[in-house]
Amino acid sequence: FMKLKKNVAEFANKVKMIGKDDPRRITHSIKVGITLALVSLLYYFSPVYGGFGSSTMWAILTVVVVFEFSVGATLGKGLNRAIATFLAGALGVGAHHLATLAGKEGEPILLGLFVFLLAAVASFSRFFPGIKARYDYGVLIFILTFSLVSVSGYREDKIIRLALHRFSTIIIGGLSCVVISIFVFPVWAGEDLHKLIFTNIEKLGDFLQTFGGEYFENFEKDGVPKDDKKTLLHLNGYKTILNSKTAEESFANFASWEPPNGGFGYRHPWKQYLKIGMLTRQCAYRIESLSNCINNSQVQPLEFKKIVQKGCMEMSIESGKALKELSIAVKTMRHPDSVFTHLKNSISAADNLKSSLRTAKMENTNIFELIPAAKVTTLLIEIIGCISNIVDSVNELSRLAKFKGAETTATSVDKPKPQLHHEETLNSVTVETSSHDNATHAIITVCALSTALESGILEDPLIL
């Protein structure tokens, strides 16, 4: 009995956590319940039931299947369902008519053939990535409705009446879902995507802001790394970014079905969010490497540490600040002006560090001991490259989505420039960043506002 009590308590706790994690889940569940109860009771209103007969069940079916968490997903499914039902219904009536012409014997053969062909072709079309992403459900409903309508052994006038009834009830069910999901505590997938993107950027910023201190203070005290699990946990926020691709893509897909809402206008550039997300992920891969360095830190030659510490701390903190500013810019939908100062600072810190490394001649150095700090240095420099890519893509977003303040700086963005083609291949970006012209260009574009910098930074053919 105690065990049961414990299980119940555990379960209650879990329920509470899931609800607390995102309270919209609770309102969603209630919304589904209300919509379904309302639609179900259509059965009991004789004018409706009298009109549609048992077709009313299609309204219930539609509500159960179409009502999704976000407005975009619900609208997408609803439209898919309505349009596919309509098309397939019409086609089904046609097929049925054709088949009856073949006589009593030929009818089932012909119908079987039609169903086979349509089902096979439609099933195959579901393997097209574009169809899979947006119209998968529609194709399913298309096959379903076509089969039901064409095969049902009724006379034609009855079929048409039936098809119309079904279509109307599906519209009733679908509209109920859409109306309730839009007007009662709406959950906008676009808002979620927006939030995901800027919190991810913020997480990277958090990491970088604390990293410098963590890494170098590890040695500060006794020259031996401390095993500080707490810090690690605090720094682990970025890890969710590594696998955020699927979530971002589905949000963007749903968002594209949504009508204008909040700050997001008609044809808001959701695809640009995916690009920013991809670049954020690339940065996260490098941060992943950086975070490995914290625990692998080692007794280091003091001489070398002196050279790199100041530069690395500055790079880490300034680039962290740049990301935080960028995150705020995306969040508040303003043009990211203040970011450039921090980005510039971090770039010049990198520049200084590089030149001091170039001039530093250390004699009698044990190379093995230099390696960890050297790795941190190169990673930080690489990360600055990634960040300037992110800044670039946020600039683009600011222009496309007409963020506040975007027009005033539009001149620096609008001038013709060779486009960087970011693809979902990390290498390509690095290739661009490392091939001399583009990299210089990328940084220069970013720093166009601060002309002081256009000279140096990328004279080496690489950012390491």
Add this chain to the structure above:
Amino acid sequence: FMKLKKNVAEFANKVKMIGKDDPRRITHSIKVGITLALVSLLYYFSPVYGGFGSSTMWAILTVVVVFEFSVGATLGKGLNRAIATFLAGALGVGAHHLATLAGKEGEPILLGLFVFLLAAVASFSRFFPGIKARYDYGVLIFILTFSLVSVSGYREDKIIRLALHRFSTIIIGGLSCVVISIFVFPVWAGEDLHKLIFTNIEKLGDFLQTFGGEYFENFEKDGVPKDDKKTLLHLNGYKTILNSKTAEESFANFASWEPPNGGFGYRHPWKQYLKIGMLTRQCAYRIESLSNCINNSQVQPLEFKKIVQKGCMEMSIESGKALKELSIAVKTMRHPDSVFTHLKNSISAADNLKSSLRTAKMENTNIFELIPAAKVTTLLIEIIGCISNIVDSVNELSRLAKFKGAETTATSVDKPKPQLHHEETLNSVTVETSSHDNATHAIITVCALSTALESGILEDPLIL
């Protein structure tokens, strides 16, 4: 007209590509077509139609919705649907009975309340990750059937007959899908997962085997890196691994529904595949960093290059071979005996390199120029750590799934040892690898067969 022709040609090409990419897609489409045509024609067999009436449409609906690409997905959906329909049908009849007791007035109110409560609770349960993964469809069908059955305004005896008809037709539709998907060119999700895992390991091996040569030969010729795009493309295979998590998880989920088939017995340890996949991904993140080095390679001091080149080439080639062997071991389901030699070789190469780095005193060295090669060295050493984790988890798989040859070496695996807890957090693994005892232990476990090595390798408190 020319444009249309071009579009048609492009489309045909795309269709061909999708079919060629995985010919099972074509057979799948045909299977769906045949099953649906067969089930649709049930309408035309009067004994069946006479028995089930218009309930036959549920068979069609079931086929369209349940028939999925793999056996596991089909079985999972079919079972979900059958069980949920049965339970919800029974519950619905009960609810209907209760509601009629409330009289003409109370009935719709009570029923509305029932539907609301059930729909809200069930919708909320879909947010539980465990339910979402395996029973999402079942919950949907549960809500649907309950609403349909409880609300339908029929008398009770008719409801029960109707519920039974629906249930039988759903069973007929579901069984047709399952039978056809199992016995006609079956697509096993488990097989796909198995294949995905070993090809991913192989891809990493391919990269490492060619990397050493590519990286150092870049300088061989003229001291200046060549921009060899072809090589890059050849090395890019590993990139798909970075985002393979979702695919692996859904394969594993489907696989768990599948009956024993091929080499995969009852309760095949599919979860262990996810663990291997996760460790493979962690290795891929490091390879990602490594691949950035190829194009960022730079004029390097010859002196330093001499020190690291041999060691790095050996590490890269031997660890690549180890991975390839491991991939073959998983593929053929044999215990990975031959892997240890290569792993041992790569570990001793790392060991040698470390000690030569430790003793090498370079005077008048420009530190800045050392950094790239130093980075490659540390990454390779890190990767060897990752690989030994992968080897560990494949060993575990070999034991759990009783690979050929697994028993003979079971003694070295079965002996009590502190378990390493791998989580989907990259850091945790690194923490383990770097914290002295565990890392030594991990490597020692792996190398238990080759006692020659138990001494050295991890005397430093870190693998860098």
